[in-house]
Amino acid sequence: MDFSARKVRMAYRMLYETVQDIWRGGWSNWVVISILTSVLAIFGFVLQLSFGLNLIGQKLTDQLEFSVYLSDTVDVRDFAVIVGKLAYVKRVEVIDKDVAWDEFKRNFTIAEDIQNPLPNTIHVRVANPEYLKSTITAVRSMLGVTDINYAPGVLGFINKLKTLFQVVGIMMAILLGIVTIVITGNTIQLVIHSRQNEIEVLRLMGVEDWYIKGPLIFQGIFYAIISATLAIIPLYLLQAFLWDTAQNLIGSALPTGLPQCYAGNIFQIYYILFVVGIIVSGSGCFWSTRKYLKI
Amino acid sequence: MIHFVNVTKKYGELKALDDVSFQIPAGEMVFIVGPSGAGKSTIMRLLYREEKPTSGQVFVSNVDVSRLPNNQTPLLRRRMGVIFQDFKLLQNKTSFENIAYPLFAIGMDHNEIKKRVHGALKVVSLTNKANDFPRNLSGGEQQRVGVARAIVQGPSLLIADEPTGNLDPATSMEIFQLLEKINQRGTTVMIATHNQQIVDQMRKRVIVMNNGKIVSDVQAGTYIPQPQ
Numbered sequence: 001m002d003f004s005a006r007k008v009r010m011a012y013r014m015l016y017e018t019v020q021d022i023w024r025g026g027w028s029n030w031v032v033i034s035i036l037t038s039v040l041a042i043f044g045f046v047l048q049l050s051f052g053l054n055l056i057g058q059k060l061t062d063q064l065e066f067s068v069y070l071s072d073t074v075d076v077r078d079f080a081v082i083v084g085k086l087a088y089v090k091r092v093e094v095i096d097k098d099v100a101w102d103e104f105k106r107n108f109t110i111a112e113d114i115q116n117p118l119p120n121t122i123h124v125r126v127a128n129p130e131y132l133k134s135t136i137t138a139v140r141s142m143l144g145v146t147d148i149n150y151a152p153g154v155l156g157f158i159n160k161l162k163t164l165f166q167v168v169g170i171m172m173a174i175l176l177g178i179v180t181i182v183i184t185g186n187t188i189q190l191v192i193h194s195r196q197n198e199i200e201v202l203r204l205m206g207v208e209d210w211y212i213k214g215p216l217i218f219q220g221i222f223y224a225i226i227s228a229t230l231a232i233i234p235l236y237l238l239q240a241f242l243w244d245t246a247q248n249l250i251g252s253a254l255p256t257g258l259p260q261c262y263a264g265n266i267f268q269i270y271y272i273l274f275v276v277g278i279i280v281s282g283s284g285c286f287w288s289t290r291k292y293l294k295i
Numbered sequence: 296m297i298h299f300v301n302v303t304k305k306y307g308e309l310k311a312l313d314d315v316s317f318q319i320p321a322g323e324m325v326f327i328v329g330p331s332g333a334g335k336s337t338i339m340r341l342l343y344r345e346e347k348p349t350s351g352q353v354f355v356s357n358v359d360v361s362r363l364p365n366n367q368t369p370l371l372r373r374r375m376g377v378i379f380q381d382f383k384l385l386q387n388k389t390s391f392e393n394i395a396y397p398l399f400a401i402g403m404d405h406n407e408i409k410k411r412v413h414g415a416l417k418v419v420s421l422t423n424k425a426n427d428f429p430r431n432l433s434g435g436e437q438q439r440v441g442v443a444r445a446i447v448q449g450p451s452l453l454i455a456d457e458p459t460g461n462l463d464p465a466t467s468m469e470i471f472q473l474l475e476k477i478n479q480r481g482t483t484v485m486i487a488t489h490n491q492q493i494v495d496q497m498r499k500r501v502i503v504m505n506n507g508k509i510v511s512d513v514q515a516g517t518y519i520p521q522p523q
Contacts, residue, residue: 006402013399024387201383204343205444206372207400 014211018218025191029223032187036227036281039180040273044235046172047272051265065091065125066136066150072097074144076120083124083139088131095121119146177280184223184284185291188216192292213289220285224277231277232270239266296321296452296483297342302351304337304507311337312348313507319485319500321451324478326494327487329504335487337507339456342485343377344368355452373397376445376482380457382437384429384444390416391425394444415443419473435466442473446482453477455486459493467493 084092101116126135202212297319304312312334327335340346341353344360353361384393398408416422419439459467471493478484503511
C-alpha cells in the first residue's frame with residue numbers, strides 16, 4: 001500500500017517537475033513546438049495525399065463495372081444467369097436491346113424504318129475490385145461476346161500515383177523522422193546544458209537517474225502532443241478547402257461515400273501524427289539524455 | 296564508519312592520493328586540512344562515489360563504495376549528507392523546496408516532508424526564511440540551507456567540502472559550530488577545510504594532508520598548527 005502510494009507520489013512529482021521545466025523554458029518551448037509542428041504537418045500532408053489517392057482509387061475501382069456486348073446468337077438472360085454464377089460477380093444487370101432501342105427512340109427523333117442497331121448488353125459488377133480483371137478475362141472467353149467495355153486507364157493511373165506517393169511518403173517519413181529526432185535531441189541537449197548545475201545537485205543528493213531523466217522525456221512527449229494537435233489544424237483546413245473546391249467543380253462526379261471516408265481519415269492522420277510525434281520526439285529526448293546526461 | 300585502505304587515486308600521471316589509509320569511527324568529528332591540491336577534495340569525492348580509487352578500498356559503514364554498482368550510488372548518497380563550498384542550491388526553488396527536493400524524489404508523504412524540513416530549518420535557525428529564494432539569502436544563510444538539506448534525511452555521515460570557503464570568518468565560525476552541534480547529536484562529521492584558525496579553536500581530530508599523503512593524524516586537542 002505504502003509502496004504504491006510512494007510510486008504515485010513520485011510520478012506526480014515527476015509530472016510536476018516537467019510542468020515547471022516547460023514553464024521555465026518559455027519561448028524556447030515554442031521554437032521546438034513550431035519546428036516539430038512543421039515537420040509533422042509536412043509528414044501529415046504526404047499521408048493525407050497518399051490516403052486521399054488510395055481512397056479515390058478504391059472508390060473508383062469499387063464503382064467500376066464492365067459492360068458486355070453480345071451477339072444476337074445468344075439469349076441475353078441465359079447468358080446473364082451464367083455470368084451471375086461466376087465467382088466474385090456481385091450483380092448482373094440485363095439491358096435488352098429492344099428496351100434500349102425504345103428508350104433511345106423516345107429521346108431522339110429516329111426514322112421508323114431504321115433497324116435496331118443496338119446489341120444486347122449486360123452490366124457486371126464484381127464483389128472485389130481485385131478480381132475485376134480476371135472476371136473480365138473469363139467473360140471475354142465466353143461464346144457470343146462481341147465486345148467488353150471498361151476503364152482500365154483511370155485505374156492504372158490512380159494505382160501508379162498511389163504507389164508513387166507511398167514511396168515518396170515512406171522516404172519523407174524516414175527523412176523527417178531523423179530530422180525531428182535531431183531537433184528535439186538538440187533542444188533537450190540545450191535544456192540539459194542550461195540545467196547542468198541543477199542536475200549535478202540532484203545527482204549528488206542521491207536522486208535516482210530516472211527521476212532526473214523522466215521530466216526531460218516527458219517534456220519531449222509534451223512537445224509531440226502539442227505539435228500533433230497544431231499540425232492537424234492546417235491539414236484539416238486544407239482538406240476542407242480541397243473538398244469544397246472538388247464539390248463545386250465536379251460535385252456530381254465524385255464517388256459516393258467519399259466525404260464520410262475522408263472525414264474519418266483526418267482522425268486516422270491525427271492518430272498517426274500523435275504516435276509518430278511521440279516516437280520521434282521521445283527518441284530525440286532519450287538519445288539526448290543518454291548522450292549528454294552523464295549520471 | 297569510514298575506512299580508507301591503501302587508497303591511491305591517479306588523474307593521468309598525477310597522483311591525487313598516494314596510498315592513503317585511515318579510519319574514522321562513528322560519531323566522530325574530523326577535519327582534513329592541507330594546502331590546495333593536497334587531496335582533501337579527492338577524499339570527499341571518493342566517499343560520495345563521485346570518483347573511484349585507482350587502487351585500494353573505501354569503506355563507508357562496512358560497504359566498499361569503490362565496488363558499489365552504479366545503480367546503488369543514489370542510495371549511498373541518500374545515506375550521507377554532503378555540504379559544498381558553493382552551496383549548490385537550486386536558484387529557482389525556495390529554501391523549503393531546496394531542502395525538501397531529495398525527499399520529494401523518493402516519494403515521501405507530504406506531511407512527513409513538511410515535518411522534516413521544518414525540523415531541519417529549526418536546527419539551522421532559518422525557520423523564518425523557509426519561503427525565501429537563495430538570491431534573497433546571505434552567503435551564511437545559503438550555506439545553512441545547504442546544511443539543512445544535507446541533514447534532512449537523517450544521515451549517519453555528514454561530509455563537508457570546504458563549507459566555509461566562500462564565507463567571512465564570523466559566519467564560518469557559526470557554520471562550524473552548527474556542524475559541531477549536529478555531531479553532538481550522533482552524526483559522524485568529516486570536514487575538508489583550509490580554515491586553520493577555526494580548526495585550531497574547534498579542538499577535534501585533524502588529518503593533515505600534503506601532496507596526496509597523510510602527513511599527520513592527531514586526536515582531538517593535540518593538533519599543533521603549522522606556522523602560516
